[in-house]
Each structure stands twice: as structure tokens, then as C-alpha cells.
Amino acid sequence: MKNKRLIGFLGAILVGLLAGLAYGWLINPPGAQRTTLSSLRSDYQADYVLMVAEKFSVDRDTSEALALLERIAPKEPEASIKQAMILGQQLGYSEREQQFLADLESALASSAEVAP
Numbered sequence: 001m002k003n004k005r006l007i008g009f010l011g012a013i014l015v016g017l018l019a020g021l022a023y024g025w026l027i028n029p030p031g032a033q034r035t036t037l038s039s040l041r042s043d044y045q046a047d048y049v050l051m052v053a054e055k056f057s058v059d060r061d062t063s064e065a066l067a068l069l070e071r072i073a074p075k076e077p078e079a080s081i082k083q084a085m086i087l088g089q090q091l092g093y094s095e096r097e098q099q100f101l102a103d104l105e106s107a108l109a110s111s112a113e114v115a116p
Helices: 002-027 042-059 062-070 077-091 095-114
Strands: none
Touching: 042 062, 042 077, 042 095, 062 077, 062 095, 077 095
16 A cells, blocks of 8 residues: 555656656747846856956957957946956956956057057
8 A cells, every 4th residue: 555655656756747847848948048248147257358368368369359358348348357357356366367357458458549
């Protein structure tokens, strides 16, 4: 008697699990969502800016770095570097990572001075 109850209980759980998966995956799956980089949490945005700064340290291409930063902050891409530097201190970025950010900031500032 006790075994039948246990088997029935486990069977009901299995049927419910399979029905829930079938409904969620086959019948009514969630739609794809269009998001932007600017909708990321601030710590992820800072990590993105750091990745741009690391890429810039390798290729030294200010126009590409600026284009990548405009994806996260279309109106003020340079401000995203300052924000990343502040958050980087709070998140414990290494001295080297902070230097990458500072180098990118100074390169963008000097390229803005040169541009007409």
C-alpha cells in the first residue's frame, strides 16, 4: 500500500514536470527580447567599457573604441569611461585595468581636440 502511494506521488511529479516543460518549450515559449547594452546593470556596463579599453590597448584604434562605446552610451560615450573608472575602484579593478581605462580616456580626449 505504501509503495503504491510513493509510486503514484512520484508519477504525478513526473507528469507535472513533463507537462510544464512541454508547455514552456513547445506550446508557449517566451519570445525573443530586444535589449541594448545600455540596459545592462552598471557593473556589467563597466566591464564592457573595460573590455573596450583592453581592446584599445592592443589595436590603438580610437575610432573603433569610440564606436564601441557609443553602443553603450550613445549620447556621451566618454562619460561611460569615467563611470567605469569610478565603479572599477568600487569593484576592485586592478591597477593595470584602471590604467587601460585612463589610457583610453586620454586618447579619446586628445583625438577630440584634434578633430575639427
